[in-house]
Amino acid sequence: MRELFSKKSSLLGLHVDLILLTSRIFFHMSSVLxxxxxxxxxxxxxxxxxxxxPVSSAMSLVVSFIALAAIFIxxxxxxxxxxxxxxxxGAVMVLFLFIIMLLNLREEKGRKFNIPAFVxxxxxxxFFVFFLVKLLSGFExxxxxxxxxxxxxxxxxxxxxxxLFTNFTLPFQIVGVLILVATVGVVILSKRELK
Amino acid sequence: MIAWIILLAxxxxxxxxxxxxxxxxxxxxxxxxxxxxxxFVASCILFGQAETEPMMIAWxxxxxxxxxxxxxxxxxxxxxxxxxxxxGLLVHLYSLGYMKEDDGKSRYFxxxxxxxxxxxxxxxxxxxxxxxxxxxxxxVSSYLLIGHWFSREAAAQASKKAFIVNRxxxxxFLLGILLVWTLTGALGFGAAAAALGESxxxxxxxxxxxxxxxxxxxxxxxxxxxxxxxxxxxxxxxxVSALIHAATMVAAGVYMLVRASFLIEASPDAQDVxxxxxxxxxxxxxxxxxxxxxxxxxxxYSTLSQLGLMVLAVGxxxxxxxxxxxxxxxxxxxxxxxxxxxxxxxxxxxxxxxxMGGLKNKMPLTFMTFLVGTLALTGMPYLSxxxxxxxxxxxxxxxxxxYFWVAATASLLTAFYMFRxxxxxxxxxxxxxxxxxxxxxxxxxxxxLVLLAIPSLALGWDFVIAPFYKVAHPEIPTLVIxxxxxxxxxxxxxxxxxxxxxxxxxxxxxxxxxxxxxxxIYDGVVKRLNDGLATVLAFFDRWVLDGVxxxxxxxxxWGFGYVLRFLQxxxxxxxxxxxxxGVVGVxxxxxxxxx
Amino acid sequence: xxxxxxxxxxxxxxxxxxxxxxxxxxNIIVIFMCLELMLAAANLSLVAxxxxxxxxGLPNYNGQMLVFFIITVAAAEVAVGxxxxxxxxxxxxxxxxxxxxxxxx
Numbered sequence: 001m002r003e004l005f006s007k008k009s010s011l012l013g014l015h016v017d018l019i020l021l022t023s024r025i026f027f028h029m030s031s032v033l034x035x036x037x038x039x040x041x042x043x044x045x046x047x048x049x050x051x052x053x054p055v056s057s058a059m060s061l062v063v064s065f066i067a068l069a070a071i072f073i074x075x076x077x078x079x080x081x082x083x084x085x086x087x088x089x090g091a092v093m094v095l096f097l098f099i100i101m102l103l104n105l106r107e108e109k110g111r112k113f114n115i116p117a118f119v120x121x122x123x124x125x126x127f128f129v130f131f132l133v134k135l136l137s138g139f140e141x142x143x144x145x146x147x148x149x150x151x152x153x154x155x156x157x158x159x160x161x162x163x164l165f166t167n168f169t170l171p172f173q174i175v176g177v178l179i180l181v182a183t184v185g186v187v188i189l190s191k192r193e194l195k
Numbered sequence: 196m197i198a199w200i201i202l203l204a205x206x207x208x209x210x211x212x213x214x215x216x217x218x219x220x221x222x223x224x225x226x227x228x229x230x231x232x233x234x235f236v237a238s239c240i241l242f243g244q245a246e247t248e249p250m251m252i253a254w255x256x257x258x259x260x261x262x263x264x265x266x267x268x269x270x271x272x273x274x275x276x277x278x279x280x281x282x283g284l285l286v287h288l289y290s291l292g293y294m295k296e297d298d299g300k301s302r303y304f305x306x307x308x309x310x311x312x313x314x315x316x317x318x319x320x321x322x323x324x325x326x327x328x329x330x331x332x333x334x335v336s337s338y339l340l341i342g343h344w345f346s347r348e349a350a351a352q353a354s355k356k357a358f359i360v361n362r363x364x365x366x367x368f369l370l371g372i373l374l375v376w377t378l379t380g381a382l383g384f385g386a387a388a389a390a391l392g393e394s395x396x397x398x399x400x401x402x403x404x405x406x407x408x409x410x411x412x413x414x415x416x417x418x419x420x421x422x423x424x425x426x427x428x429x430x431x432x433x434x435v436s437a438l439i440h441a442a443t444m445v446a447a448g449v450y451m452l453v454r455a456s457f458l459i460e461a462s463p464d465a466q467d468v469x470x471x472x473x474x475x476x477x478x479x480x481x482x483x484x485x486x487x488x489x490x491x492x493x494x495x496y497s498t499l500s501q502l503g504l505m506v507l508a509v510g511x512x513x514x515x516x517x518x519x520x521x522x523x524x525x526x527x528x529x530x531x532x533x534x535x536x537x538x539x540x541x542x543x544x545x546x547x548x549x550x551m552g553g554l555k556n557k558m559p560l561t562f563m564t565f566l567v568g569t570l571a572l573t574g575m576p577y578l579s580x581x582x583x584x585x586x587x588x589x590x591x592x593x594x595x596x597x598y599f600w601v602a603a604t605a606s607l608l609t610a611f612y613m614f615r616x617x618x619x620x621x622x623x624x625x626x627x628x629x630x631x632x633x634x635x636x637x638x639x640x641x642x643x644l645v646l647l648a649i650p651s652l653a654l655g656w657d658f659v660i661a662p663f664y665k666v667a668h669p670e671i672p673t674l675v676i677x678x679x680x681x682x683x684x685x686x687x688x689x690x691x692x693x694x695x696x697x698x699x700x701x702x703x704x705x706x707x708x709x710x711x712x713x714x715x716i717y718d719g720v721v722k723r724l725n726d727g728l729a730t731v732l733a734f735f736d737r738w739v740l741d742g743v744x745x746x747x748x749x750x751x752x753w754g755f756g757y758v759l760r761f762l763q764x765x766x767x768x769x770x771x772x773x774x775x776x777g778v779v780g781v782x783x784x785x786x787x788x789x790x
Numbered sequence: 791x792x793x794x795x796x797x798x799x800x801x802x803x804x805x806x807x808x809x810x811x812x813x814x815x816x817n818i819i820v821i822f823m824c825l826e827l828m829l830a831a832a833n834l835s836l837v838a839x840x841x842x843x844x845x846x847g848l849p850n851y852n853g854q855m856l857v858f859f860i861i862t863v864a865a866a867e868v869a870v871g872x873x874x875x876x877x878x879x880x881x882x883x884x885x886x887x888x889x890x891x892x893x894x895x
Contacts, residue, residue: 077837
């Protein structure tokens with residue numbers, strides 16, 4: 001069954017194979033690459049917050065998501081990495097940009113800078129980071145290196161598909177309904193006159 | 196099978212009228228008349244048939260306990276079927292004329308059909324439970340019929356009164372049924388009677404069961420102290436009064452007692468109570484009737500009095516006499532009521548007898564038939580009422596002479612008040628414009644009168660009644676027959692002497708005119724009781740339920756809401772800030788304060 | 791070597807950045823983007839856990855399934871959310887959250 005599947009190499013399968021190959025090379029220099037991607041992701045993530053122009057924020061978010069997709073692939077989650085790029089960096093961000101353009105948003109004009117809110121927000125965030133570091137420093141199980149995969153040739157997409165259609169059939173159906181509902185909801189919301 | 200047709204024909208009619216033909220009034224009326232005609236014909240056929248095994252249908256089963264509905268066809272129910280369907284048919288015909296212009300004609304005939312269905316159900320029921328169900332149905336349909344002109348305050352009140360007073364009796368009836376079931380383990384009349392002997396129930400329990408069952412009859416047959424609904428029920432259309440409140444529904448109580456006579460026979464104490472209540476009702480109602488002025492009310496109290504006699508007969512263990520009187524009474528009382536209806540229509544809906552007078556010449560046919568009915572009721576020798584009343588007197592005499600004298604006095608009073616009514620309404624000169632212009636009723640209304648007059652005349656003769664109902668022929672003491680004839684003659688004579696040529700009542704007895712103040716007493720007691728209870732409950736409701744529970748909880752909720760709404764600053768970032776603080780707090784407790 | 795803690799740290803930092811963005815920015819669309827950032831951070835830790843807890847030599851796919859569903863739901867959420875923002879903008883002519891404050895006492 002599995003051989004049959006891999007022989008029937010679709011375009012996506014070919015793609016996965018290609019990424020598989022590159023990931024082998026990455027693996028050795030993964031330490032360096034991880035930090036490169038992680039830092040990229042965090043910097044551009046910060047830019048989303050910092051930049052004034054919503055378009056710039058959106059573009060930064062795209063870069064951040066692509067870096068995140070790279071990290072996914074380093075974690076051998078090829079399928080997730082790919083849909084991260086396709087769905088998020090592709091579809092969702094295009095939607096964001098589209099809406100920004102549609103509403104013709106400019107840079108935020110000189111609004112009064114709310115210092116208490118700024119301090120409060122940063123304070124809460126700082127607390128959060130502090131707890132995170134504190135927690136992770138005590139998390140011994142997380143200090144082991146990444147275990148090697150037990151199989152030579154991992155077919156990620158196939159495994160996702162199997163899991164999805166065996167153990168997660170019901171949630172899958174429900175998500176289908178959810179998307180339908182969302183579609184209907186968007187259509188209704190987009191009407192000019194709500195009746 | 197044919198018994199089911201009798202039972203279901205009126206139901207089908209009621210359903211068709213309600214569901215289909217409600218809009219067209221004349222078709223509805225025709226359907227209803229046709230249904231009761233079918234029932235009557237089927238009853239005749241059934242009468243000719245030999246007795247058959249009742250068809251039983253298991254209606255509800257719970258474990259070992261099962262309720263079966265079945266139709267009991269025996270001589271008693273057969274003759275009762277004939278009476279009910281015949282009078283029902285005549286009343287239906289009469290209604291065609293009487294209710295001709297009524298807006299609620301469809302509703303009226305649907306209710307009438309429903310009533311026929313319920314009444315036939317009572318007659319045919321072969322067990323207590325089924326009888327009780329139809330018993331209640333009779334109550335409902337009489338409620339509908341009495342309140343037919345519900346836009347009139349008095350009619351609406353009367354229908355409510357009838358229903359509620361009946362419910363009081365029915366409650367006892369239900370308890371009685373349950374008690375009988377507990378004692379015998381059976382609900383069927385035959386089965387319960389058979390099981391009663393072996394049940395070994397104590398005398399007290401038997402008396403209780405008999406009296407509780409009797410409670411139902413007290414309600415339906417309007418015995419003292421639950422008699423108050425019947426006179427008020429005269430607010431309904433007159434044919435209804437004839438059908439329900441003279442011939443059938445009130446007879447249901449007596450019929451039920453006859454069915455349950457095995458129970459009464461088992462308890463001497465219950466017999467005494469029943470006989471006393473019957474005697475009190477017979478005498479009391481007769482006394483009240485002597486001072487009433489409304490033609491229908493006089494007849495209503497007369498009905499009460501006659502029913503009292505029947506109940507007295509039941510208490511004297513003469514079910515035979517009770518049934519015989521029930522049958523004859525059904526005919527002549529229906530005749531009287533329909534005659535009264537004819538008078539009322541002729542008088543342009545005037546019911547006060549002192550505004551009538553001289554109707555003898557204006558309404559000859561009504562006059563003649565009414566006379567027949569009066570004579571039959573008052574016990575003119577060789578008319579139907581004479582024979583049946585004699586039997587009751589004999590039974591009362593056999594039980595205790597006291598009962599006999601009470602019954603005889605009631606007979607005397609009956610003759611008196613009936614001829615008072617008769618003399619005042621039909622003889623003399625017209626006392627009002629309406630009486631002067633009175634006219635005879637249409638043929639469709641007089642025809643039933645004539646048809647009813649025949650059995651009123653002849654039903655007492657042995658060769659007439661014998662094929663229908665086996666009347667016992669006890670030896671009639673001379674004293675009894677003499678006093679019966681004496682009561683009739685004396686009552687009639689006094690009435691003629693006192694009322695002939697009078698323009699207003701020469702005798703005024705307020706206690707009687709006001710029905711012994713029973714309604715007022717009930718009013719007072721119930722009102723006092725009600726007011727007291729209501730005051731307490733109102734206090735409870737106002738301060739405890741309303742004040743503490745409702746207003747208190749609402750105030751608490753409102754107060755919390757008032758305080759909490761200050762957190763709702765309306766700023767998204769403030770919310771997210773508070774949310775973040777919360778998350779940080781939770782994290783702090785989870786991570787650092789974890790035990 | 792990279793450990794699970796490194797991934798979790800990066801994930802947590804990304805989450806914090808997103809959270810700070812939600813609290814600091816005033817443009818509702820940017821706030822929405824920051825929410826996406828927080829979701830992505832959660833996805834990262836899920837995938838990391840999945841990879842570090844092997845089942846029969848393979849990543850634990852249950853975790854990745856969760857990520858899959860999160861992405862799906864997030865896509866639906868973005869669609870609805872942006873539609874709401876458009877409707878809001880039509881009504882109020884603004885995307886500034888300080889101007890959208892009618893839901894208060």
